[in-house]
Amino acid sequence: MAKNTNDEQFKNVISHAKEYGFVFQSSEIYDGLSAVYDYGQLGAELKNNLKTYWWKAMVQLHENIVGIDSAIFMHPKVWKASGHVDGFNDPMIDNKDSKKRYRADQLLEDKIARYEKDGKTDKAAKLQAEMDDALKAEDLQQLKTLIEQHEIACPVSGTKNWTEVRQFNLMFSTQFGAMAEGSEEVYLRPETAQGIFVNFLNVQKSGRMKIPFGIAQIGKAFRNEVIARQFIMRMREFEQMEMQFFVRPGEDKKWFAYWKEARLKWHLALGTPAEKYRYHDHVKLAHYANAATDIEFEFPFGFKEVEGIHSRTDFDLSQHQEYSGKKMQYFDNDLDETGKPYGNYVPYVIETSIGLDRMFLLTLINAFEEQDLSEGDKQDSRTLLRLHPCLAPYKVAIFPLTKKDGLPEKARAIMDNLKLDFNCIYEEKDAIGKRYRRQDAIGTPFCVTVDHQTLEDDTVTIRHRDTMEQQRIEIKHLDELIASKTSWKTLFCKD
Incomplete structure (x- = not known):
């Protein structure tokens, strides 16, 4: 079996995601909505498992990190204070012939990737440096x-008939209020x-949190992306999954590392595989950061960001202090090197921010395999999702060998017992090999078959x-065996 190219592999993953109920185009019966997707029955399970893995790693395993769930709608001043109203822009360029709009930096990044693929590493490096300088x-x-x-x-269009590059704000706005004439733009x-920052004082005081401490959150965000591409990689x-870690000024570099x-x-x-990951240090820093x-x-289309670690300084809390008129300070009674209390200060922040949808896509791509199982003249193959058992939508499938002789009843009894601890699926249609x-x-790590010997x-x-x-x-040993492979301890208790 010939090895798929990267493009073919990516197309196969997308097709597989729809065929098996992982991801669907939103409003597909109405020809879809661009850059918006729905997660199907298996996609929802995998997505929830990724959330659980992150939440346990951040909140459950850290005594000094707590989680919140803030509202999607926030006071308009929040976004003025954060800089999004004035500075949340992307450099856009239009093609005059196709009337299509593109992010200028992404067009250049694609060119850099093509240079690297063609072995023109010097050209790629030079263009990367020039682009970074221009962005900065x-x-x-x-x-x-x-x-x-x-x-x-x-x-x-295939043409090079471009407009000037312009900045384009990415925020969606809507009207807030029952009557149009009395509504407010939000x-x-x-x-x-920002939902974390504006709740800093609430969480710190109600939870009696002591610096350093973190606040974690999983939630939806919305950006009016003009360029929608690469499946769920870039959506509107x-x-x-974000965690903001509040630290003393001067200790930000240590916690960033x-x-x-x-x-x-x-x-x-x-x-x-470790070689699939790399760090990329920012050349152009966001307005709030001193390191990123x-x-x-x-991915099949090149190295792309899945998570960002940012040292945000005291920008966010200081901005909200200025715009709200509320002091966003922390009183630290620990003693410094001179033996005096640190006193009042606005904390610095280290942020970890991961795109859940990108992590979902990464997980699918990394797990997807097309295996050739042919032996001699006998042709055979299988498509496999080699998901970590903790992430698999179903942990175990239960099969009665036939639909008679009491085997379905026995299989159902086994499933009723296992489903208290594991997400299970029951199947009795088709030959056992097809099942x-x-x-x-779909990545199920275990299949249990009930046959006539089971009854004996x-x-x-x-x-x-x-x-x-x-x-x-x-x-009686099924629970133990399945748990040994699907327990979260397999991820968190490694040597």
Whole structure:
């Protein structure tokens, strides 16, 4: 079986996601809504498992990190204070022939990726440096010049007939109020972080939190992305998993280094090859940051960000203090090196922010395999999702060998017992081999088959997804075996 190219692999993953109920186009019966997707029955399970893995790692395993769930609607002044009203822009360029709009920096990034693929590493490095300089200086004319110099054409029209580069604000706005004439313009939040910052005092005082401490949150955010591409990689409605860690001024560099290392370990614990990940330090820093690093994953279309670690200084709390008139200070009675209390200060913040939808896509891509199982003249193959057992939508599938002789009843009794602890699926249609293949394709780590011998000695055959090995086991030991592979301890208690 010929090995798929990266493009073919990505297309196969997208097709697989729809066929097996992971991801659907939103409003598909009405021809869909661009850059908006629905998670199907298996996608919702996988997504929830990723949330659980993150929440346990952040909140459950850290005594000094708590979680909140803030509202999507916030006072308009929040976004003025955060800088989003005036500065949340992307450099956009239009092609005059196709009438399509593109992010100028992404056109250049795609060109850099093509140079690297063609072995033109010097050209790629030079263009990367020139683009970084232009972005840092916010030199829109230079961005257009680079697009022209490198003869970048519109993917739709194939022409190089470009407009000037302009800034485009990404926030969605809507009206808040029952009557149109008395309504107020508010925004759908473009990030979840501000909900944490405006609740800093509430959480600190009600939870009696002592610095350093963190506040975590999982929630929806909305950005009016003009460029929607690469499936669920870039969407207008997406979900973030963020943690803001509040520290003493002067200790931000130490904690930035700590969280940078800790977050990569979280990714690698799932078994992803280390060479698939890399750090990318920002050249152009956001207005609030004094350091920023992306954790990037090698998708079929190149290395892209999945998580950002940012040292946000005291910008956010100071801004909200100024705009709200409320003091966002912390009184620290611990003693400094001179033996005096640290006293009042506005804390600095280290942020870890991961895109849940990108993590979902990363997980699917990393797990997807098309295996050739042919032997001699016998042709055979299978599609496999080699998901970590903790993330698998179903932990175990229960099969009666036939639909008669009391086997379905016995299988149902086993499932009724297991489903108290594990997400299970029951199947009795088709030959056993076909049922195995379906479970391989959705990532179920174990399949339990109930046969006539089961009725005699209370043993079943359990099949392991990755190896296809089958073993006979007593029913009373099923819980223990499945738990040993699907427990969260397998991720958090490694040597």
